Amino acid sequence: MLQPIIGIPCDVKQIGLFPFHAVGEKYITAAVGGAGGVAILIPSLGDASQLRAIVDLVDGILLPGSPSNVEPHHYQGEPSREGTLHDKARDATTLPLIDMLVKEGVPLLGICRGFQEINVVMGGELHQHVQEVPGLHDHREPDTQDLDHMYGPAHPVSLAAGSWLQGWLGCDSVQVNSIHQQGIKRLADGLVAEALAEDGLVEAYRFDKAPGFAYAVQWHPEWKYWDNKASQAIFKAFGDACRERRMRRNQ
Ligand SMILES: N[C@@H](CCC(=O)NCCCC(=O)O)C(=O)O
Numbered sequence: 631m632l633q634p635i636i637g638i639p640c641d642v643k644q645i646g647l648f649p650f651h652a653v654g655e656k657y658i659t660a661a662v663g664g665a666g667g668v669a670i671l672i673p674s675l676g677d678a679s680q681l682r683a684i685v686d687l688v689d690g691i692l693l694p695g696s697p698s699n700v701e702p703h704h705y706q707g708e709p710s711r712e713g714t715l716h717d718k719a720r721d722a723t724t725l726p727l728i729d730m731l732v733k734e735g736v737p738l739l740g741i742c743r744g745f746q747e748i749n750v751v752m753g754g755e756l757h758q759h760v761q762e763v764p765g766l767h768d769h770r771e772p773d774t775q776d777l778d779h780m781y782g783p784a785h786p787v788s789l790a791a792g793s794w795l796q797g798w799l800g801c802d803s804v805q806v807n808s809i810h811q812q813g814i815k816r817l818a819d820g821l822v823a824e825a826l827a828e829d830g831l832v833e834a835y836r837f838d839k840a841p842g843f844a845y846a847v848q849w850h851p852e853w854k855y856w857d858n859k860a861s862q863a864i865f866k867a868f869g870d871a872c873r874e875r876r877m878r879r880n881q
Contacts, residue, residue, distance in 0.1 A: 667869060
């Protein structure tokens with residue numbers, strides 16, 4: 631099968647005295663095994679000339695999750711609390727990159743932080759502490775070092791009538807994991823909710839008006855994707871869109 635090139639933007643993390651650009655391995659294995667691509671890691675240099683070359687190089691972009699948060703000035707949010715983890719370099723890379731990808735119809739899959747980034751770029755807003763919003767639940771991960779527990783099923787999401795997920799899965803609800811403190815406060819115009827948590831928080835959306843595949847989920851389908859039908863469906867759809875772009879570019 632044709633292997634499209636899937637770019638994954640890095641977080642910038644301090645390891646000892648030096649900054650490193652890094653991506654969690656589970657995103658890489660899901661891009662390769664779940665979407666059938668060749669994964670390339672994209673350094674978060676925030677350089678426009680690099681972004682142009684990257685958009686010309688890739689067949690799709692997977693925006694991974696991260697413990698860091700989008701800086702609130704990008705969506706007119708209140709200043710972050712003292713000690714909030716940000717990643718200025720990632721923001722400076724992914725936010726302009728998303729705009730280019732959507733405009734040019736390059737397939738885009740956002741996961742967790744990536745889900746939040748796309749909403750911000752398209753003009754939406756985020757809750758910074760979902761668990762403190764009246765009526766919303768606590769969506770943070772369980773206090774455990776056991777990853778199977780941390781990334782295991784946490785709550786159901788209802789699939790919107792006519793959603794891609796409902797069509798892919800043939801059901802109206804799935805269980806998802808939950809490892810996030812921030813969430814969608816206002817869904818950007820043009821983004822169509824695909825799934826909602828029990829408290830009404832948007833947990834997945836598609837971007838119908840985008841010329842290409844543009845989909846994002848708040849949960850973590852990359853975690854043991856091979857054991858989860860919804861994860862497999864999401865990565866297959868993303869991989870198929872990337873393959874279609876590859877085939878068009880090969881013509
Ligand atoms: N920081 C944001 C996004 C949360 C997120 O992406 N969590 C995953 C971190 C670890 C991993 O990559 O699996 C928020 O708190 O909402």
